[in-house]
Amino acid sequence: MIKKALAVLLLAQLCTILFSFLSVYQEPTSLNAVSSHYIHNEPKELGAANAVTAVVVTYRGLDTLGEVTILFAASVVVGLLMFLHKNESAPRRDGSELLKTGASLLFPLILLFGAYVFINGHLSPGGGFQGGAIIASALMLTILANPNRHVGHGFFWAIESISGFVFVLLGIAGLVLAGGFLDSRVLPPGTFGHVASAGLIPVIYIFVGLKVGAELSSVVLSLHGKSEGGVQHHD
C-alpha cells in the first residue's frame, strides 16, 4: 500500500512535468519548414503519394534500417535463449478440426493481403511494417490451429537475412548511384499515384515488409516453443 501511495505521489510529480508542457502547448496552425518540405516537395522529389511512407523509407530511411535491426536483434536474442534451453518444450493440445481447416483456407488469403499492404505502402496507408505484421498474424493463425505442427524456422531465417541484406544493398545503391545512403532516386519517380512509381520506395518497402514479417514470425515461433531452432543448428 505504501508502495502504491509512493507511486501515486511520484507520478503526480511526473504529471506536473508533462503538463508543464501541455499548459504552454499551442496547436500549430501550419506545417513547420521540415514537414512542409515533405508535403510540398516530396511528390516532385520522390513521387510517393503517401508522405509518411516517403519519410519512413527515404528521408528517415536510416531510422527504418535501425528499426528492422532492433527487431532483428530481438529475434536473435529470443533465438539465443531458445538455443540455450533447447529440448525443453512440451507437447500441446491440438486445435479443433474446424480451426485447422479455417486456418489453412485463410492462410494464403492473409498472406496475399499482407503483400498487398506493403506493396501499396507508398500510395495508401500501410506499408512494410503493417504488411509484415499481417504475414506474421497469418502464421500465428496456423500455429494456433496446429500447435504441434513443425514449422521451419530456417525458412524465416533465410528470408530475414536475405531481405535485410538486400535492404542494405539497396541503401548502398542509393549511395553509389544517387545522392546518398538509402536514396530512393535510383529509379525514376514514375507516374505519380501508380504502383510502379516513387523510385525505390516500393522495392525497399517490400523488403522491409518481408524482413519485419520474418522477424516477427520467428519471434512468434520461438515463443511458441516449437521452433526446433536449436536442433537445426549444428554446433
Next chain:
Amino acid sequence: MTSTIAMTTGILLVLIGLFAILTQKDLIRIIVGFSIFDIGVHVIMISIGYISDATAPIIENLSQLGQSYVDPVPQALVLTAIVIGLGISAFMLTFAVFMFKKRGSLDINSFRDLKW
C-alpha cells in the same frame, strides 16, 4: 482542442502504464504496463503533429498540394516506435518466460540474485 484531448489521453495512459509498472508484482503484468505506457507515448506523439481541419498526409493527386495536411513526421516516428515497442515487448516476454522456467515464479520480488 482535438490535440489537447488526445494529448491528455496520452498522458493519462502514460501515467496508468507507469503506475502498473511501479506497482504490479507479476512480470507479465508489468510488461502489460509497458504496452500501455508505450501506447500513451504514441498518442502524445501523434497529437503533437495534429493540425486542426487538416487531412492525412496522403496526396491523392498533385493538384491537392494546396490543401492543409497534418505533419507526417510524428507519424513516421510513431511507426518506427510501434515496431520498436513490439520488439521490446517480445523481448521482455521471452525473458519473463525463461525466468519463470528457472525460478518457477513470475513475482519480480523473487529475482534478486544480484545486489549491493
Next chain:
Amino acid sequence: MEIFLIIFAVLTVASALIAVATTKKAVSILAAGVMGLFASIVFIFLAAPDVAMTEAAIGSGLTTFIFFFALNRVKSDRAQGGADD
C-alpha cells in the same frame, strides 16, 4: 466530431484502467489489446491512418497474441512442475 474523439479517448483510458485493475492476467492482456484498438481509432481522428493501421495490426493484434503465447508457455511450464533449477 470531438464528442466521438472524447468517447473513444475515455474508452481507451477505461480499458487501460481495467488492464491495470483486473485480477486476472488474461483479462489484463485482453484489455490492453482492446485499448490498442481504441487507441488506433483515436489515431484516425488525428488524421493518422498509417499509424492507426500499424497500431491495430502490431500494437494491438500481434502484441496481444505474443502475450498469450508467453502466458501459455508459463502455464504449460507450471503444469509440468515449473522451475528446473
Next chain:
Amino acid sequence: MVEPVYLIVVALGAAFSLGLLRKAGFVMHHLVLLLSLATMTAISAQWTVGLFTGSVSPAAIPTAGFSPPISINLQMGKTEGFLTLLVNLSVFLSSLFMIKTVKRRSVYVPMLMLVFASGLNGIIMTRDLFNLFVFIEIMSIALAGLIVLNGDIQQLGAGFKYILAGALTSGLMLIGIIFTYHTTGSLNIDTIANALTPELKAVGYAGLFLIFIGVLIELKPFPVNGFGLDVYESAHPAVGAVVSAGAATATLYAFAKIAIMSGDLFLELSMVVGAVTFVGMNVVALQQKIANRLLGYSSLSQVGLLVLVWSLVKWQNIANGDLIVLGLLVTHAFAKATLFWLSGIIQKEKIEDWGIIKQRIYLLFPFAIALLALIGLPPFPSFFAKWELIMALAANQSHLAIALILGGSLVEAVYLMRWFGHAFKNTAAEDETLSVSFCQLLPVFAGGLLLIGLGYPASLLSATASPIPWMLTAFVLFTFAMEFLPAKIKNIIVMAAIAWYGYPLLTTIGGYRVIFAGIFVIGALVTMIPGFSHKGNRLGFYPSLTMMFAGLIGIIEAKETMSFFFYWEMMTVGSYFLILRGKNSKPHALSYFLFSLGGAYLILAAFGYSFGQTTSVSLDTLSQVASTPYAALVMLFLSIGFMTKTASVGLHIWLPGAHAEAESDVSPMVSGILLKAGIFGLLMTFIALGDQKIGFVDIAYVLSWVGAISALVGNYLAAMQEDAKRLLAYSSVGQMGYALFGLSLMSHLGWLGALSLSVIHFTYKVILFLAVGGIVYRLKTKNMYEMGGLIRKMPITFFAVLVSIIALSGIPPLAGFGGRWVAYNAVIEKGWMLQGAIIGFSGIIAFLYLFRLIHTIFLGQLKDAHRKVKEAPLPFLLPQMLLIGLVMFLSSRPHTFLAPIGEIVKEFKPDGALTWTGPLAQSHLGYWDGVMVMWVFMGLFAANFALLFIMNRRAQPVKQFNIVYAAERPARPETTHFAYNFFAPYRRALGFLEYPLATHFFDGITDFLHAAAGFIRRLYTGNGQTYLFQIVAFVVVVFLLANGGF
C-alpha cells in the same frame, strides 16, 4: 576515404548475412565477425589519422541525398573518428577474446556483437535526435542479448532489469523528442541548437529535460544505476569490456551532443549529477569484494567523472577541454577493458582470490598498468588529462571541483590498489591452474600497450605540459624489456645506467639540488650492491627500482612543475611496488601508496594554484606566487604534500610498516634515500615562498612544532619497538622531524643543520638498515629479543652499527655532532626555546633506542640457535664499509661538507652564516672545530680504553649456560627475555606518546567511509521494480532541483 556510413553498413550487412551462414560453422561465423570489425576499425582509423593530421576535413554525411534537417545526417569529425576507432577496436578485441568461450553459442553471438557495434557507431555519428534514440535502442537490445550468454538466472535477471530500465527511459526520451520537435520544428541536433532562443528554451524546457534525463540515465548515474551494476557483475567479462569501453563511450558522446544542443541549460545539473556519481560510486565500491561488480562500480564512477569534467570544461570554457575529456575517456576505456579481459582469464569472483594471477606472472604487468592508468598516474593519458584539468580549474579557482576530483580519485585508488595487493600477495590454492589462450592474451596486452603508447601523444597535446625528460621514462620502459635477464646482470645494467646518467648530472647541476642529486645517485649505487646477493631473475624488481630512482633523478632535474610532478608520481609508484615486495607488506604498501598519492594531489593542487596565479609552469617562477593571495595556500599544500613523504607526525603512520616490512635491500633505499625527496621538496617550497601566514598563524612556526613533536614521538616509539627494523623506521620519523624543524627555522643555521642532517642521515640509516638487513638475512627474524651475543659472530656488522649509532646520536666525535651544534646555535638564534627543548629531549630519548640496538642484538648471551651464524654476506657488508668510510671522512673533516653546504644556503639565507677558518667554524654564539674535537675525543677514548683494558686484564669470559624453565613453558617465551619490553618503566612517564592519535584519526575516516558504503549500497536491493521506482524518483527530483522546486 571510405564513406563513414560504411561503419554502419558493414556491421549490419555482416550481421544480416550471418543468418544465411548459420550452418557455415564456428570458424566462418567468427571470420565474418572479426573481418567486419577489423574493416570498421580500419575505416575509423583512416578517418582519425586523416582528421588529426589534417589531410582530410571533417565530413557531414547526409543520407538519402538530402541535406539536413530534411534527412538524417551523420558527422565524421575528429571526435567522431577517434571515438568510433576506440569503440570498434574495443569490440574487435573483445570479440577476439570471446572466441573460445562462445563456441557453443552458434551464430547468435557474432550477430549480436555486430548489431551492437553498428549501434555504437550510429550513436556516435548521427546528428539526428530520433535516429540517436533508435541507435541507443539497438545498442540496448543487442547488449541485453549479450548479457545472457549463459542463460542462467543471474544473467536473465540482469538483462531483464536492464531492459526494464531502458524501456522506461526510452519512453520518457520519446516524449522529450516529440516535445522538442514541436518547439523547434526539427529533429536535427544542429538545427535545434541554432533554433533554441531563450524563449523557446523556456517553452520547450520539459521536452529538452526529458531527453537530457533519458540520456543521463542511460549513463547510469548514482543512485539510479543498480541495473547497470548487475550487468557488469553477471555478464561475460568480454561483454563487460564492451559495455565499459564501447557503450559507455558512445552514450557519453550522445550525452554531450544533447547537452550541447540544449545550450547551457543543463550544465550545472550534469555537474552535480556527475560529481555525486563519481564520489558516491567510489565510496560504495570500498565495500565491494566481487571483482566484476567492483569493476562495475569503478566504471560508473569514471563515467560520473567524465560527465562532471565534460560539463565543467564546457561551463568554464576551458580551452582544450575536449582533449582533457578524451584523454580521460580513452584511458578509462582501455584500462577498464583490460581489467575485464583479465577478469575473464582469472575467472575468480572474489578479489581476494586473484592471487592465482601469479601462475601467469606476466599478467601482473597489464594488470598494474590498467590500475595505475585508472588512477591517473604517469605516463598514461589520464595523467596528462588530469594535470591539464587541475591547472585549468585552479586558474578558474574552482576549489570545490578540485577537491571533489582529487578526493574521489584518492578513494578510487584505495580499492584499486587493495585489489592489486591481493593479486600480488595472496597465494592461490595448490590444485588450481590458470589456463590462458592466445586469443585472450592478445587483447590484454594490446590494451596495456595502447595505454602506454597513448601517453606520449597525450603529453604533446597538453597545453601546459613542458617537454618531459623522456630519457628516464624510456629507460624505465627498457627495464621491462630486459626482465628475462638474471638479476645480477640487470643489477649491473641499472647501476651502470644510473652512474652514466648521474655523473654528468652531479657535475652540471648547481645549487642545493646537487646535495640531493648526490644522495640519490650515490645512494642508488651504494644500496644496489646488496642486490648481487639475489639469485634468479627477481621479476618486477628492476622496473620498480628504476622507476623509483628515475623519479628521484627526474625531480632533481625538473625545470617545470609538470615534469617535477610526473617524476614525483613515478617515484611513488616505483617505491610502492618495491615496498609491496616485502613478505608482510600488503597493508603497509597500500597505506604508503595512499598517503603518497594524497600528498601528491596536494602538490598537484598547489602547482595548479601557482599556475593560476602566475600563468607560468616553470619551477623557478614558483617564487612569484609569494606575492599573490594564494601564497599561504600553495605553501600549506606543498608543505603537507611533501611532509607525507618525510612522514612527519600525523602523516607518519604508513612509514614503520612500509620501511620495516620491505625487503632487506629495499629498506635502506626507501629510508635512507627516498625520505630525502620530501626534504628536497620542502626546501624547494621554502626557498620559493619563504614564510607565509594564514591569518595570524605563521606556517613555519606550526611546522617547527610538527617537526619537534615528530622528533619526540618518533624517537620514543623507536625505543618501544621489539622489531629491529621498525625501530629504525621510527627513528627515521624522529630524524626527519629534526630536519623539518631545522628547515622551519627559516634561517641560515637552521637550513645548514637540516641539510647536513639529511646527508648524514642518509649514510647512517643506510648502514643501519643494511646491517640489520644482513642480520635478518642470517637469523630470519627481526625481533630483537630473539637475538643477542652476535658481536662475535658478526663483528663487522657490529662495528658498522657502532659507528652509525654514534653518528646518529649526535655526540662527538662523529659527524652527527656537527649538525647538532649547528642546530642548537640555530635554535638559540631564533629563540624558539620550547621546541628546541623538545628537540633536545628527544635527542636523549634517541639514546634509549640506540643503546637497545647495540645491547640487545650484539651483547649478552648468544642464542643456541645462532651458534653457527656467519657474518652477513659481502654484498651487504661492502656498501656498509663504503659508507663507514664516508662517515669517518665527514667526521674527521666536517668543514669539507659543512662549508660548501653553507655556501649553498647563503644564496638564500645570507644572514647568520658561519665563518670558517680552516676547520674552525664560528657563529656569533661560539665556535667549533670539528677536527680538534675529533682528536680530543680520540685521545680520551684511547686513554679510557687503555685503562679499561689494563683493569680488566684478569677478567675471564663467563661460560654460557642454558636457561631451563623450572615448570611449564611460558605461553609467550619472549616475555621472560630481559630485552623484551625493555623500557617498560618509561611507559609510565611517556606512555601518552604512544596513543595512536593519527592512526585513530585515519582509521576513523576509513571506518566512516566503509560504513557509509555499507549503508548506501543497500539502495541496490536487486529488485528491478525498486530500480524503476528510483528512476522515476530521480527524474522527478532532478526536475525539481533544476527548477528550484524544493
